[in-house]
Structures are given as C-alpha cells and as structure tokens.
Amino acid sequence: MANSESLSVRVFSLNCWGIRYLSKHCLQRYAMIGEMLSNGEHDIVLLQEVWSEKDYLSLKQKLACCHPHSHYFKSGVIGSGLAIFSKYRIHDTFLYRYSLNGYPYMAHHGDWFGGKAVGMAILSIGSLTANVYVTHLHAEYCRDKDSYLPHRVVQAWELQQFIRHTSAGADVVILGGDLNMHPQDLGNRLLKASTGLRDSYSETRKFDGCEDGISLIADNPFVSKKTLIPFEKGIRIDYILFKGSSKADIYCDFMSTTKGSVPDHPFPYSDHEALTAELRLETHSPAETESDGTSKNQDSAAGKVAELVDIVTEARTEVKVGLHCAERMRYTATRTGVMGLALLILELAIAAVPWLALGAEQPFPRTSFYMLAALCFAILLTTSLLYIFYTMELKSLQGAEDQMRLTVGSLQEKLRGFPLAQPHSTQRRPPEGLEPSAFDPEE
C-alpha cells in the first residue's frame, strides 16, 4: 500500500458503577481504576457511570500526566455519568440526551435521574480526525418481561442517528460503552447495520479475556447471580465499536477484558469488566478505494439495505408496542384523575348541603373530611404529573416511529434502484477499506 501510514490506538471502556455511598467499595475501586489507568497504557479512556463529578475530578487529577485532555458530560438530575480521558487533543464535544429514559417514579431503577445520553468528542489522531462516542443505554432489569425495551430501542435508534449524522466529517469513528444489549439484540443490530460500525470483539485478531467476550460475569463478586439467569456464565453488554472511512482503514489487532479479580487487590474494578481494544489505523490516499464499483459490491450493498429494512421494521413494531403501552398508562392516569376530581366534587357537595341550610350543624366528621380532601388533591396532582409525563413519552415514541417509517420508505426506494436486488444473506462483510453504512447516499 503506497502512501500509507500506520498508527496504533488503545481504547479502554469501563462501566465504573460509581454510585457514591451505594456502590460497594466505591472509593477504593476508583483508586484502583485511577492507578491502573495512570500507567498510561491507554490512549483513549471511555468511562460510564461516573455519577459524581468529584470522582471525575479526582481521576482527572490523577491522570493529568498521561491523559492531559478530558471531558465530563453533564446531563439530567444526577448527570450522564459519561467521561472521556485522552492522550490526544479534544477539539470539540457535543452531547445528545435520549428522548426516552425510563420513568421518574421508578426511582429504585434510577435510570431516569441519570439523564442517559451519548457524548461525542472530536480528537486529532495524527493527521486524522476521530469522532469518539461514549454512551450508556437504559438497563435491562428483567429479560423475559422487559418493560423498558421500547425505550432502549428508541435510544439505539437515536444513537445510530446521532452517530450517522455527526460523523460525516470524521476519518475514524469509535464508540465505546455499556449498551445494555446482547450482541444479537434488536438495538445492537439496528446500530451496526445503520452505521456500519464493527464490533472489536468479532473483528479482533487476538483475544485475551472472558469466554465469548462477556463483560458481566458470574465470577464477579459484585454481580448477583440471579440477574444473569438464564445466562450462567455471564452476558456481553459492553462494546467497543469502530469504523474507518475513505481516508483511513481501521483494524482491531488485539482485544482484552479483565476477568473479575485483580491481582493484589481484594475485589474487581467494577461490576462490569473493562474492555481494551488495540486498534490499528491505516491512512491511505482516497483514490485507492474508489475503483470498486463492481456488481458484487452492488449486490452486497443491496443485501445490506434489505437487511436494514427488516431491522428497522422490527424496531418499529417494538416502538408501536411501547406506544400502546404508554397510551394505556396515560388513559389509566386520566381515568384515575377524573375519579379523584369526581370524589372531590361529591365531597364538597355533601359538605355544602347542610352548610347551605343555614346554621345547621356540620354532620360530616371533620377529620375524615380533610383527609379525604387531601387524598383527592394528592390523586389529582399525581395523575396530572403522570399525564404530562406519559404525553412526553408518547411524543418521543411517535417521533421515533415517524422517523423509522420515513427511513423504511427511503430505503425501499433505494432498494428499487438496485438492478438485481438479491435476497440478503447473513454472511456479509464490507470490502477492505470501506465500512459503508446502508444509509450512505447512493446518488
């Protein structure tokens, strides 16, 4: 390859489980994380669940020498929990808050208060512009009956939109984080098919870490075995994804995960395992890649588009399920509110009758009267807040559904443009040096 230049970038990603006072051994674990990172082996560090800004600041201080550039993404009530530390200059950052992120009254799950988001940082790696994304999607608390699935699908949808629309000027795209989705989950397929991002675990030449690349393992003392059922050994929900461009190819030479215990320490870094991917960036002159307009290439592209149509249609169905559910919840809130109002009016009427018959003694027991009135007001207030909240949820779900419909239409039209649109096969890999997403403009 003439004119090519090779660069190695080590990317690190870890969900730190950093809820002060609630997460076990939080401070000690931060100290361990800081110590491990301060050896300077990693070029880009992507952290999630750094809920307290104080912990970010103390990490920043510790890593000042080896990672002089950093950014903490603020959002929601508590924060987004997202942080990036980098050896490379961070030129610009941008945060996108997901429109849906659980329910405020599910306080014990806490996701809503975290204000989940995707953070972007634009870095210069040598002569290349790299868009680095870090995110953390809504947790899955029960796989069988996952009431948050529509929210997570919408988050995955917005994540792929954000990456696709903001990375047009990037030479390299890297995404790291806790996606809370298994490798074959709908949101994950949606993300990969629409952005063209590749999974460092499946692409790596060498791997050293937990079996099947799992990042939430049963051997970790902080992980409750119950939550993993029926996945005895653990699940893979943390990822480092990447893609190149016409200006640079990107490969994963080596990937590793921590394996629960840490030598010389009594407990692991976090309840999640840390990922490290050693990526190789090869810059080349753009002309090299443009000679590939063969029909084989076109078939592959058509297959990709057809696959994406299927995935987006599946996602749309999931969002519609969420829509029905939110509509039902809003209807229940409305009905309860109306009942509360009716009760209040009834009570006032009963109280008013003897009061209007001037001078008559108030027969209504005062205690019950005030308690009932307070109850009515509480019902009215709660249902009003719920009504507002469900309306916002509905709008976001409808918005995503609309956008998905538009996308399917656009993709189907594109598909008709292919001379011989073949049924899509499962084995499909982009040609070397090109990581096209199915959305790339063809015209």
Place this chain on the structure above:
Amino acid sequence: MANSESLSVRVFSLNCWGIRYLSKHCLQRYAMIGEMLSNGEHDIVLLQEVWSEKDYLSLKQKLACCHPHSHYFKSGVIGSGLAIFSKYRIHDTFLYRYSLNGYPYMAHHGDWFGGKAVGMAILSIGSLTANVYVTHLHAEYCRDKDSYLPHRVVQAWELQQFIRHTSAGADVVILGGDLNMHPQDLGNRLLKASTGLRDSYSETRKFDGCEDGISLIADNPFVSKKTLIPFEKGIRIDYILFKGSSKADIYCDFMSTTKGSVPDHPFPYSDHEALTAELRLETHSPAETESDGTSKNQDSAAGKVAELVDIVTEARTEVKVGLHCAERMRYTATRTGVMGLALLILELAIAAVPWLALGAEQPFPRTSFYMLAALCFAILLTTSLLYIFYTMELKSLQGAEDQMRLTVGSLQEKLRGFPLAQPHSTQRRPPEGLEPSAFDPEE
C-alpha cells in the same frame, strides 16, 4: 464558470401562531396559509408553532399535490410545533431537543410545554444533498429584564453545535425559523460566526417587504404594541439563513416578507410575517475553490476565529449569570423545603406530647392540624420537584459552559497557529464560493 449548473429554490418560513382555541382566528388563518401555499410557488416550506398535529395533517392533505413530502417533528408535552413541507424527497430526519427551555411553572409562557427543538431534514435537490433545519427558540417576554436570556443563549449554542456537527456531509445548508433574537443579539452572532451561515436578508440582491426586514410588525393587528416597545415599527426575529460548500455556491436573488394585511382577507396569516427567500444554487467542480490559500485569506480566517473567541466568551458570561441564578433558586427551594419539614416535625411533636400523656384530651384543633399538615406536605412536594428541576437546569448550564470553555481553548490554540493574527475588523465577508465557519479544521 465551467461545469456549473444553476438551480433556483424558493424557501418559505412562517411562525403560524397555531394555538388551537387560544390564538385568534386560528382555523381561518390555517385555511389562508394552506390556500397560499397550495399555489405551489414555494419549494421548501418551514413552519413553526403548528402546535396541533391535526392542523399539520390538514395542511398535509391540502399540500399533497405541490408538496408531496413532509415531516412533523414531535417533542415535549404539546409538540415542537415544527413542520416541513417539500417538493423534494425527504430522505432522513433528525430532531435535537434543547436541554433548556424555560420553566414548567411559568405555564402562562408555555415554552417549556412546547419542548422546543431543532428539526433537520435531508433533501436531495438535483444532484445536491441539502440539510434543511427548522427551529423556534424560547420567546423573549421582556427585553430589559430577560430572565430567559441564559436559556436562549444555550439554545443558540446547541443550535450551532447541532448544525455544525450534522452538516459535514451536506452540499447546502438552509436554516429557517423564529429565532426570537434581534439581528445583533448575542445568540445570533454566535450562530452565524460559528456555523458560517449567512442571513438572506443582508445578502439578498432584491428585497420586497417590511422596512429593515422586520417580521413582528406594529401594523399587524395580532401584535400587541406594548410588547414591541421601544421598537416602534417592529423587530426582526425570523430568519432564513444559508450556506454552501465546496460543491455548491449559494446566493439569495430575492427576498420578500408579507406586510401585515392579506388582500381579500380580513386579517393576516399570523402574528409574525412570512418570509420567502429565492436561493440560487450553483454547483461546480470542487477544484475551482481550492486555489485560494493566500495570506489575505489567512488574515480573514484569523479575524473570524478571534471574533468567535469574543462571542463565545460573551456567551459564557451570560451562561454563568444563568448558573448563579439557578443556584440561587435551588438554594431557595432547598431552604423552603427544609422549613416545611421543620414545621411538620414541630406540629407532630406538639400533637404527640398530649397523646403520649395517655388518655389526655387532644388540645390541638383538628381542623388546623390537618390543614397545617397538608400545607407542609404541599411545600415539601413542590420544593422537591423544584429542586429536581433546578438541578437539571444547572447541569445543562454547566454542560454548555464546559463546552464553551473547551471551544475557546481550542480556538485560541488555533489562533496561535496563524502567522500574523490580526485584530478582527467588522467588515469581513468570505471569498466567493466559500462560506467557511471558524470551526473548520485547519490541520
């Protein structure tokens, strides 16, 4: 110009003031707007304050022939109010919700419930890819004492970020909407300096409309004269902005505004005037523009960067003012909440003392007891909600402030890279065919 191709695109923008049952003559005005647009004179129609989806759907039906492609952006409790109708195919859409948008308890201002946002639609105009943005920023209710200024500055900041980061792949960028900012307002300068967008009113070759391009005029019967003081004739707060790329130049040949009254109708279309800009798109081969690396060009670029540093610094100051204000409000909410809690504990203590002295008569008047308790609970609930809300506001303000600091640092570093950074002059216009933003990567 060899290989060049010229296209004319007519862009329309109107704040429809479409609050059902509240805005005067809402339905009749929608009928008038539909009738006017259905003559098909406009290629891209950008509407704001279409609060009811029903009105959007009836417009969509009416414009089905001349504008077969459309999208309604959903957000917040009521909606974003943003809609786009187009003659060109809409390939993709994306919505960014501003992180700050007024206060929910300022219900009479209503902005919070609208969920203000910026909508993006990707269109194919001939061989060009156009990113079209429509937005509506927070209203200004009192210019002298504008408590929403930090929110609007953050919205302008996020708007420029969104446009900058999503338009890298676009050949043409068009933004239309009600920015609620005067031409020289901070947010407007921030938007234009950082994106390189040009104002169609200042750039147009021919203009027909209200004096100084004002879009909220005193002659409009729906506009209260009081709100305009001290601007007797009116103010310019609606805009159509645009920029080209290395693939296409863009010019404004003609611009017009409505002038209040509408022939054959008893009232105007809205309380805002409608804008129409006739834009000329000239595609050319990219090679043409790349020969311009002169030192004069560099001076101009350095001046632009220096100007942007000033503007971002000013914006940062404004955001800091907002930060202090939000901190004070949160402190007040906390203090009131603590007082409510103390009162409740005191009351319970007073009530408990005789109750503990077994059998003693309850001396506390029951009515007062329950009313006081209800008051305490109401205080606690309200202050908790306010605390959560102000915390979210603080996070968003801090996030914007952080990003601004990073940007200033990055720009200053860039400035040091210029050989002879000249103090910036006010008269500066990009060379023909180049609409660079100060953020464009130089390396």
